[in-house]
Amino acid sequence: MKLLKFHLRYHPPGITLEYLQKGIVKNREIDLLDLNSESDVKEIALRLYQKEALITEEVKDQLEQCLDILKKRTEHEGPSGKRFYIYKTLMTHVLPLTNVAFDKTGNRCLSGSYDRTCKVWDVEAGTELKTLSGHQNVVYSVGFNFPACNRVLTGSFDKSARIWDPETGECLATLWGHRGEVVACQFNAKGDLAATASMDNTAKLFDARTGGEIHTYNGHTAEVIALQFDPNEGQRLITGSFDGTISLWDTRVEDRVSVLRGHDGEISNVQFNWDSSLVGSSSLDGSAKLWDARQSSCLATVSGHTDEVLDICFDWAGQRMATASSDCSARVYDVKSDFKELAVMKGHRGEVSKVCFSPAGGCLLTASADRSSRVWNTNTGNCIQVLSGHQGEIFSCAFSYAGDAIITASKDNTCRIWR
Template sequence: MKLLKIHLRYHPPGIILEYTQKGEVKNKEIDLLDLDSNTDLQELAKSLQQKEPLLTEEVKGQLEQCLDTLKKRIEHEGPAGKRFYIYKTLMTHVLPLTNVAFDKSGQRCITGSYDRTCKVWDVELGKEIKSLDGHQNVVYSVAFNFPQCTRVVTGSFDKTGKIWDVESGECMCTLWGHTGEVVAAQFSTKGDYAATGAMDNTAKLFDSRTGTEIQNFIGHTAEVIAVQFDPNEGQRLITGSFDGTISIWDTRLKDRVSVLRGHEGEISNVQFNWDSSLVGSSSLDGSAKLWDARQSSCLATVAGHTDEVLDICFDWAGQRMATSSSDCSARIYDVKSDFKELATMKGHREEVSKVCFSPAGGCLLTASADRSARIWNTGTGNCVQVLSGHQGEIFSCAYSYAGDAIITASKDNTCRIWR
């Protein structure tokens, strides 16, 4: 084996070793999930060299330089590293928005709307690039095929999904078969599949190139409102339903692998962590749960909120879990060891509907019905900045992959880009 290059992976922090073996070029990923501003880089480099034969003494300097770059990136994106200002206001649609998403570069974003369209925007110029027209009802769910971001999948109240070419704006295929409104849609990790969840109590798996239905996942007894592929191979799919359960499916099989039961109310969101070992779920029963994805067992139930839990997310490293609630707060929990509550974010005046970590994990972003979004220090729970100016409820928000931009979407029919 011969090492060719060391590539950086910023989120979650890690390095990718590109090497040759018997004439074939291969990649090996090494996670550095514990890397932070206090890490001794020389000790870390020494430890990596002891474990990995490709990291010989002659590349020690290059390795330490890569680790230093990753460490500086984390420090730069910390709670005190950046203050955001309004950069562009996108006058997006004639009717309210539903969902938004950045592409990997942060140079484009997509918006879905009640006006039956999905629009692609140039973030730098604040101008519409393409309007993806063709749905006959509300476009509720929008997503890129990450990380390539050459295609978009949409889910609509017209009971179909559609896959679009971003450059041309053309519909590549329509995902038929649901008998209820499609409220969730996502590409698999490699982009070869698309999954949809609908109000007809089912989820479906499609070939994303042809639009051919591959699997019809039946088993839930109420609406399927969330779907997610596992971030690794994309061979598992989780679905969350208003029936209070989470199902795990193998994309190669028709029947469920397992059902996660324990919530006493509707599921509001479900998510895999980075390595797909854990599943987090939030529920209108006022609790969030952490599950072992392989053993299908409940590891912890957190019930610190005093009202419905509306959203859940993991940080990029998969070591912390955040929740948001109708009780006007957000909370962060440790999922690495003892599942204790690490911080409580209080300050919003109305329900907090969306929560997401910054890529480096030092900040938490929340969206609220009080017309503001807030940035919080994940270590202290203190509010770092209030993003105000929207004239209506903010229902969605997201960081760009690099962490240098934020998008907020409001019922005032606008999106705001913050940099």
């Protein structure tokens, strides 16, 4: 075996070793989830050198340089965080917005709307690139295929999903079969599968290249409103339902692998952490739960909110979890060891419907019905910045992959780009 080159993965921190074995180029990923601004680069390099046969004495200096680049990227967010300023206001649709999403570069974003379209935007210029037209009802869910971002997936109240080419605006495939509105959809990590969740109590799996249906996932007794592929292999799928349960599915078979029961109310969101060892769930019963994805057992129920928990997310390293609630607050919990509460974010005057971590994990972004979005320090819970200016409830927000831009979407029918 011969090492060819190092590839850096910024979020979560990691290095991919590209090497040659018997004339075939292969890759091996090394996760560095604990890397932070205080890490000793030389010590980490020595540990990897001793453990990994591909890393020889000749490339140790290059490895240290790579680790130093990753370390500096984690230092991008200081204790007070980056200040964001309004960069562009996108006058997106005539009818209300439903969802927004960045591509990996942060140069393009998507917006879905009640006007039955999805639009592709040039973030830098603030101009519309393409309008994806064809759905016969509300476009409710939108997303790119990561990391290539050369395909767009949309889910609609017309009971279908569609796959598009964002460069040409052409519809490449229409995913039929649901008997109710499609309210969530996602590509897997390889981009060869697409999953949909519907108000008809089912989820479906499709071949993203042909649009052909592969499986129908039956078992939920109420609407399926959330789903996610495991972030790496894309061979497992989780679904969350208004029946109060979470289901785990193997994409290679149609049968359900397991059911996670314990919530006393409707599920509002479900997510895998980075290595897919944990599943997080939020519920209208006022709690969030952490589950062992392999044992299908509940590890912890995190309480503290006094009203419905509307959203949940893990940081990129999968070591912390954040929750958003109707009680106007957000909370951050440790999921690496003891599941204790790390910070409480209070200050919003309306329900918090969305939370997301910055890529390096130093900041938390919240969207609220009080017409503002806020950036918080995840260690202290202090508010770093209030992003104000929208004239309606903010229902969605996201960081770009690099963490240098934010998008907020409001019921005032505008998206704002902050840099």
